Amino acid sequence: MIMGASITTQDAVVVNLVGELKVKDEQGNIREVKIGDLIHAGEQLIFSPNVKFNLEYEDGSSSTQANLIQETLNQDTTVSNDDSQAQGSEVEPLAETPVALDPEIAALQAQILAGDDPTQGLPETAAGAGTTGNEGGSDFVSVGRTGDETLADAGWDTTGFTATPDTTVEEEIIPELQPNAPTVSSATFSLFEANLAQGSSPSALLTSIADTIQTAADEGISSLTINGINIINAGQFAGPIVINTPNGILTITGFDSASGQFTYDFSFNNAADHSNNDQIQLLFNIELIDNQGAIANGTITLNIIDDQPEGLADSNSVTEDTATVASGNLLINDTLGADSAQVTAVTNSQGTSINLSVTNSIQGQFGVLTLFADGSYSYQLNNGSNEIQSLALGQQITETFNYLLTDGDGDSVLVPLTITITGTNDLPVLTVDASGGVVEDASNPNLTDSGALSFTDVDVNNTHSVTEVYNDDISWSGGDL
Structure with missing residues (x-):
């Protein structure tokens, strides 16, 4: 239809x-x-x-x-x-409306359906039936016709109807929803060597981290590794997992499959080598593979900040003729830091330096300084020198040495050691004639004698005075001294 x-x-x-x-x-x-x-x-x-x-x-x-x-x-x-x-x-x-069938067309259709040739029953022409002679007569030409060539009405009015192919309406294709790509979170923290137990500002609280790793995998997690170590294997959590490093311990403590969240903590317990940079990174690379083979990456980054030594000035003292040796420890008031600083060199006030790996004694202007590996030292005053002996009572001079404090990864600081030298009063030396005398004579008396009296004092700036003193066993009379 x-x-x-x-x-x-x-x-x-x-x-x-x-x-x-x-x-x-x-x-x-x-x-x-x-x-x-x-x-x-x-x-x-x-x-x-x-x-x-x-x-x-x-x-x-x-x-x-x-x-x-x-x-x-x-x-x-x-x-x-x-x-x-x-x-x-x-x-x-116009469609599907039947019309009256023409009688002649109906008769033709009936002949065709019966298998007859409808041209055999056509009436004679006006010229007659014709002959087979040569009188110039003519015959007609019979053209065979088939039913599908006739214009007979098929019983339905199709006037003006032009068949057109059906237009195919393409069904709208709804694209299949694709799963989201897997993801892994990243995190960055800073840790300070100064907070280590041996650091310059110890704090156990500041050397520990507790945090989470967030994952998302619509297709499910097949595996997850941190620095190549399996945390999830064949879809199963393998933890708790402990990962040791030169600077501390990372522990993966748990995994919540519903939320896709890992929990972990890191304990910072050892200084790093900062020879080339005051900040280095400790990296934990995370790789997640879902059940379709898609890969996601994340990183836990720990920035480890260098600790540096700090030195405070040292001082000591000696005294002329009495306490001529001073000793102590240079490191007792210094902060060595997480990298364990040591004294590595020393320079005197004249600019001469020594490396303690070669020798441990250095001559100063007024004495000798000797250093030891544990930071202890000894200063010996050159007490017999004119510079020291010429000091007046209470007069002070100083001598300074600068020592270099260097830690394990090359950080250093220069710290002074000052020695104060205090003078004492040196006694003057008196010089007199060893002998002398007078002659008692009534006629020619020589009752006088003379000689030289002198003194010296190394304390050249002292003020001097001369007085006479009688010995207890001498009696004096008859004149003036």
Whole structure:
């Protein structure tokens, strides 16, 4: 049964169209129409059953392909000449409407169906039946015809109908939802060597980290490794896992499969080598592979910050002629830091330096400084030198040494050691004649004697005075000394 041929009785505009819609005008021209095109009254609509469209007529009414098909089905099976019926509908259906069959056409169809040649029963022509002689007569030519070449009416009115192939409406393809790619979180922390137990500012609280790793894998986790160590293997958590490093211990403590979250902690317990940089990184590389083979990566980054030694100035003292040796420890008031600093060199006040790996004694301006591996030292005053002996009572001079404090990865600081030297009072030395005398003589008395009296004092800046003192066992009389 063919559906989809109708004639419009009003001008109409195509306002919606899915598929192919054609119209045939009164001259037999066929054109394809689109949304917005005008269809004139009397033009024939040609469409297949699966086409969908909406028409808006000039009187404001509208119709769809479904309406037109239903109206066609509601028509009588015979053709009516009642004009009022045509006026009551917007379109005049042409399809599926039987018409009266012409008697002659019916007879021809019957002959053909019976297998007879319909040309054998044709009436004679006006020239007669003709002869087989040579009188100049003529015969007719019989042309064999088949039923499919006749124009006989098949019993249905197909006038003006042009069959068009059905337009295939492609089904909308909804793309399959793809799973999200797996992900792994990353984290960065800073740890300070100064907070280690041997550091310059110890703090057990600041050397521990506790945090989480967040994962997401729509297809499920097949494996997860940290620095190549299996945390999840064949979909199963292998923890708790302990990973030892030169600077501390990373422990993967748990995994929540519902949230995809790992918990871990890191204990920082040993200084790093910062010979080339005051900050180095300790990296934990995470690799996740889901059950479809997709890979995600993350990193836990620990920035380890260097600790440096700190030195405080040292001082000591000696005294002329009495306490001529001073000793102590240079490191007792210094901060050695996490990298265990040591004294590696020393320079005297004249600019001369020694490396303690070669020798441990250095001559100063007024004495000798001797150093030992544990930071202890000894200073010996050159007490017999003129510079020291010439010091007055309480007079002070100083001598300074600078020692180099160097830690395990090369950080260093220069720290002074100052020795204060205090003078004492040296006794003057008195020089007199060893002998002398007088002669008692009444006639020629020589009752006087003379000689030289002198003294020296190394304390050249001292003030001196001379007084006479009598010994207890000498009695003096008869003159003046």
